[in-house]
Amino acid sequence: xxxxxxxxxxxxxxxxxxxxxxxxxxxxxxxxxxxxxxxxxxxxxxxxxxxxxxxxxxxxxxxxxxxxxxxxxxxxxxxxxxxxxxxxxxxxxxxxxxxxxxxxxxxxxxxxxxxxxxxxxxxxxxxxxxxxxxxxxxxxxxxxxxxxxxxxxxxxxxxxxxxxxxxxxxx
Amino acid sequence: xxxxxxxxxxxxxxxxxxxxxxxxxxxxxxxxxxxxxxxxxxxxxxxxxxxxxxxxxxxxxxxxxxxxxxxxxxxxxxxxxxxxxxxxxxxxxxxxxxxxxxxxxxxxxxxxxxxxxxxxxxxxxxxxxxxxxxxxxxxxxxxxxxxxxxxxxxxxxxxxxxxxxxxxxxxxxxxxxxxxxxxxxxxxxxxxxxxxxxxxxxxxxxxxxxxxxxxxxxxxxxxxxxxxxxxxxxxxxxxxxxxxxxxxxxxxxxxxxxxxxxxxxxxxxxxxxxxxxxxxxxxxxxxxxxxxxxxxxxxxxxxxxxxxxxxxxxxxxxxxxxxxxxxxxxxxxxxxxxxxxxxxxxxxxxxxxxxxxxxxxxxxxxxxxxxxxxxxxxxxxxxxxxxxxxxxxxxxxxxxxxxxxxxxxxxxxxxxxxxxxxxxxxxxxxxxxxxxxxxxxxxxxxxxxxxxxxxxxxxxx
Numbered sequence: 001x002x003x004x005x006x007x008x009x010x011x012x013x014x015x016x017x018x019x020x021x022x023x024x025x026x027x028x029x030x031x032x033x034x035x036x037x038x039x040x041x042x043x044x045x046x047x048x049x050x051x052x053x054x055x056x057x058x059x060x061x062x063x064x065x066x067x068x069x070x071x072x073x074x075x076x077x078x079x080x081x082x083x084x085x086x087x088x089x090x091x092x093x094x095x096x097x098x099x100x101x102x103x104x105x106x107x108x109x110x111x112x113x114x115x116x117x118x119x120x121x122x123x124x125x126x127x128x129x130x131x132x133x134x135x136x137x138x139x140x141x142x143x144x145x146x147x148x149x150x151x152x153x154x155x156x157x158x159x160x161x162x163x164x165x166x167x168x169x170x171x
Numbered sequence: 172x173x174x175x176x177x178x179x180x181x182x183x184x185x186x187x188x189x190x191x192x193x194x195x196x197x198x199x200x201x202x203x204x205x206x207x208x209x210x211x212x213x214x215x216x217x218x219x220x221x222x223x224x225x226x227x228x229x230x231x232x233x234x235x236x237x238x239x240x241x242x243x244x245x246x247x248x249x250x251x252x253x254x255x256x257x258x259x260x261x262x263x264x265x266x267x268x269x270x271x272x273x274x275x276x277x278x279x280x281x282x283x284x285x286x287x288x289x290x291x292x293x294x295x296x297x298x299x300x301x302x303x304x305x306x307x308x309x310x311x312x313x314x315x316x317x318x319x320x321x322x323x324x325x326x327x328x329x330x331x332x333x334x335x336x337x338x339x340x341x342x343x344x345x346x347x348x349x350x351x352x353x354x355x356x357x358x359x360x361x362x363x364x365x366x367x368x369x370x371x372x373x374x375x376x377x378x379x380x381x382x383x384x385x386x387x388x389x390x391x392x393x394x395x396x397x398x399x400x401x402x403x404x405x406x407x408x409x410x411x412x413x414x415x416x417x418x419x420x421x422x423x424x425x426x427x428x429x430x431x432x433x434x435x436x437x438x439x440x441x442x443x444x445x446x447x448x449x450x451x452x453x454x455x456x457x458x459x460x461x462x463x464x465x466x467x468x469x470x471x472x473x474x475x476x477x478x479x480x481x482x483x484x485x486x487x488x489x490x491x492x493x494x495x496x497x498x499x500x501x502x503x504x505x506x507x508x509x510x511x512x513x514x515x516x517x518x519x520x521x522x523x524x525x526x527x528x529x530x531x532x533x534x535x536x537x538x539x540x541x542x543x544x545x546x547x548x549x550x551x552x553x554x555x556x557x558x559x560x561x562x563x564x565x566x567x568x569x570x571x572x573x574x575x576x577x578x579x580x581x582x583x584x585x586x587x588x589x590x591x592x593x594x595x596x597x598x599x600x601x602x603x604x605x606x607x608x609x610x611x612x613x614x615x616x617x618x619x620x621x622x623x624x625x626x627x628x629x630x631x632x
Contacts, residue, residue, distance in 0.1 A: 013481050014363055014463050018595040023574045027248040029208035029255050041597045059364035065299040067315035088399045093315035142191040157325045160186055160194055167185045167196050
């Protein structure tokens, strides 16, 4: 995964999943068109289409476990979210869908303005700012491998069928 | 020397953590209508069955009506989602506690009530408040829909171990102050991201003194402090609660379970990565004033000055100004319910305060029991009559106005005092302004039509 895009910003801390996608849009039984309701109740967070990268404040995705938040961001067109920190469940949900949750320090975060051109390379875990620094970002090594090699996490667990059966027979 | 979390973790390792996360065995998987349809679709796409339907239980709670136990004439999309759950459970052989079942209720209320939640178990559910079950010393946390699919297919979760984070509550609660106030004080202190990357273990004399329902309130809101799970070591209070419940072990299996459960508390000198201590002796009832659960103050306190743009925006949304007291602030709606505070003890405390009073004519008050069984018991005690005679609406079990998916909404621009867990913008309806508080504070506010101190009512001298 390697891409460049001019970023769009919602520079607020603690953006919870209710802001990303309000609960009334969780009555769906599929994932189709869910991006239409991204930030539905937050006109101040609405950003134009066309960017691959959303920049948000600290503790992004806190609150509910709804994976719909990740589906909405991806359906809208985002491939990565940059923040100084992510809520645990959101980060897991993002990685399992191929949305990169990229955590940077406050200094780097402060350089990101609407329209800043940013290049992201997952293989080298690097993030480069147009006429600015290149920094590395942390990412779970297993998730990285899965994303780069298109490995399937469910398939990975299923390969351990014997170990699971052995565990169950201990009970 | 191991913590409670270490012990449960170690006992459930199928494949240890390496470069890859651990494969952790899941003893119990609870599912509901909202976060599962896409997981079942994925199972079908791959031609997979559910590995352990006997370790999977379904109910419906998030989007169902609370005005009646029927979907007739109800929101078409919500009804379709509920029917999808029924069809999925039938096709895959999962026991379902549906709207006709006396076991139906909010997933985090019925798990403990039925004795499904047991010490030392690993539990997951596609809902962040799964942390509730940690009150029994079960490692329980919320997962996303992709993970729901993984657990359905394999009974396992890919997960890295979290940090041990001990939260010690010492002292004795004053009358009129509750577990809800303890948890709001904690989150106020550490912030909504304070526990990120960690699993809380709640310890201390003030926790030991709580009954199981109050302990569930504390663990329920672990996620609001950023921790995926919260734990309380099991003790006699836990064992007494579980004895005789439908799915609790019986006979010699009970004795064996008890011996196992007594080994769970942390070893003396076990290492915790982080710790925080609160003395609750001088704790007041707490209430939130902003748009996340960390924005809390003592009930008699003043709205603090904003520290940043987010604080400022929160105050603007809430139509509050710095320095103003919340006591006396006009209230339009009072909601008693949710997986945080909808159990029998919550309803009893609200009813005890309300007895002989009327809900202020300016207030709409909803009381939504957490389960069919809670409703049945409350009605057997006559609590429903107290609520109805006071002018409150007495509803069927469900999540209702906590998540506002089912038509139970706070209108835009109106203020609610709510016993639920989230005061996020729009959580209880677009434009709704939520003040989180205990059932006692909510009931007192319903009577006065303004944010009110329950300690001014009888019985708390």
